[in-house]
Amino acid sequence: MIFSTGAWAKNPAAETKLTGNTLTGSSEQAGSGTLQQIAISVGDGQDTPVFAAGEKTTLTINVSNKGNTDAQNVRITPVVTSTDKWPFDMDKLNYELELGTIEAGKQAAAVWGSEKEPLTVSSDVTGKSYQLMFQITYDDGQKIYETEKYVFVKTQAEEKPDDGDSTDKPQDPQTPQDPQTPQEPSNPGSTGGSAGGDVLEPGGVYNEDPVISGGGGGDTESASVPRVIVTGFSTEPAEVKAGDNFKLIVHLKNTSKRTGVSNMLFDFQAPAAGTDAAAEAPAFLPVSGSSSVYLENIAANGTKDISIDLNARADLVQKPYSITMSMLYEDKNAVQYDGQSSLAIPVKQEARYEFSEIQVNPESVSVGEEANITCNLYNLGQVKMYNVKVRFESEAIQGQEQFVGNLDSGATGTVDAIVSAVAESYDDSNCKLVLSYEDDAGNVTTVEQPFTVMVSPMEEITDVGMYEEFPEETQSSPLPGILAALAAVIVLVVIAVVVVVKRRKKKRMAEEEEELMDEVERFTEDERE
Incomplete structure (x- = not known):
């Protein structure tokens, strides 16, 4: 289901430019020489919200105008192509909000839900992050502009009831000692031959x-x-x-x-x-x-x-x-x-695990934008992995450490993190996912998994200033230049032809003169004889 913005007809002459995390619309005010500019961005200064399954809540998105001209008739609408991409129950047909005019350098809050009519988080959210897309339209009094921007939100799945199995980490793990010393059994009448080692302590x-x-x-x-x-x-x-x-x-x-x-x-x-x-x-x-x-x-x-x-x-x-x-x-x-x-x-038992392919959404971001990084961690070994944590190391991105929890043998852990692009980078494997976990003795193991995030530079918003008015220059047609070049080529060709013809004519006259002289000489010799 797609929420449309209504019957907005865009001006075909309107110019739109997506700059970093903002949409820039610009035009020149007649007679002033001042570049009028509107730069729309979303989510500035906001932390990533977390929504729990079944929660009654509101969704607030800050819409900012970083330009030097007021944005008029601002409207924002969620773009929902599938219920799997929208973490809230669909209670309405239209979620479009009218924000009115956002003055230059100001921001307005778009709020979905209220105390009387709150949004309800879907009960089937899985705990992953959702990329929420919004369509924004506005005008500067002359032209209409339109863009789509996104933000990320996190969710928490419903807690499953405790099945009674204890998964707590052992409080007093035993480690082998070398050499071992005799220990008295907990049951003196036993032979100590239990398959599970229930009678003897480790090393006993x-x-x-x-x-x-x-x-x-x-x-x-x-x-x-x-x-x-x-x-x-x-x-x-x-x-x-x-x-x-x-x-x-x-x-x-x-x-x-x-x-x-x-x-x-x-x-x-x-x-x-x-x-x-x-x-x-x-x-x-x-x-x-x-x-x-x-x-x-x-x-x-x-x-x-x-x-x-x-x-x-x-x-x-x-x-x-x-x-x-x-x-x-x-x-x-x-x-x-x-x-x-x-x-x-x-x-x-040695821990054995594998990462699924690390997914980066979107694959390429600009400095200042956010990206969602997801992957699965599979525990393939026979041992439980305790206190599993994930963090990211890179000069191109920054993100908070994520706690995955304890992973039983055969279980799957999900890594779902939101990072911010902070520096331009196009290198392969320019980022590292750093995984740390503990065994039952509290020993920490750290491993690294490289991946790539393409980060392009942020396009700076053009400074708005006063420019001198210059008479509009009429662009000359390229046709006269083409004709002049063509005439020059023709003249060169004619000259070349004339030169060649003259040379050939001169050569022919010389040959004829030579033949004539030969005839005269032969005639003279015949007369003498």
Whole structure:
């Protein structure tokens, strides 16, 4: 639907000129020598308004005359080509406003809506910015001028009801430490082998008491049991990333001060974890294919380390995962013992995201004008992105930082910002969108995305002054000049022809004279003979 300005007939001789963010109409007042000028602009000195879905409100647009002549019969009308481009409910057929006369250097406010009949913001606004186009007509008492100008407004979508899922950032995130120290489990009766790591804290260790599994002879009941425990572990690299290989180094100690242990076999088993489609696969897999490690012995009250190369599944969620280490060993009497320990290994997921194509509307602006910059940010990774913010860096544009919020895995964030052109620039990739976000540990990551905004210089309004009156010069027709040039060419051609003819005639006479002399000489010789 298009709102027209009514039956305005424009003067075909009227001159209109769009200058920067203003429309300039100019004419010369008869007999004065003064250049009469009207320069119309909109939105001067106004902040970008924000309208919430369902809100009852008003829309105010300042219309300024920066020229030196009064603008008469000023009318302003919203140009609405689609309801998707107008953030308010359509309650009327005609939204045209008459502003009357705007004196030179003054401004008038165009207001849609009132306390009794307010504008209603559409309930289906999505939170994007809207470019509102207005048609403005006016005259200077002689000629009628017409232009279309635009402003940007922002909207806020309706808040969705809370579904009960907590998306708050963890208040006390845990980070792995190297080396790890033993920690008591929250549930002493548990083996620490939970797939989700609910029992052990990140980097935690739990040791079970060993039991005699057979072998040996003599009185084993009265003998002390040599305990082999895990005192801690470390990883190389220190931060385990999903999809990467890492080395797990386990620190062991024989707590018995009298009995050494030998013939030790360790086996690592990780619980099933990951996405639903692969929930039966272990969280960690041995790189070599074997999950067992052999150690010859540990002396009484001695310590040793064992290591194994593992791979963390690429689809693991960022959290600690437990791995169970079973152990078999013997004492000096060949008595066999069976023990078990559990380790909680924190897994880090790298954030993965993509930008959609950055849209600039309009693609080219003049200094002093505004542009709307929009794009989408897709969280393609397995981790949540916290406190996502966007700002713009450029010598050509200026804009305020925008807070996008928290983005869950698979969610889409919208960047919708309004910037002002401040300097001329035609270079490619002359602007940068700077994205910053935090992980669950509060670490800030910053990335840059280049894009281009073409900024042309503002055309200055011609200063109005007094000019001396000069008699109007009658423009001469170019025909006499053309005829004179043509005559000159013809004369040159005639001269050239005459010269050529004379030369040829002279040459011919010389040849005839030479032939005549030859004939005379031959005649003379014949007479002598």
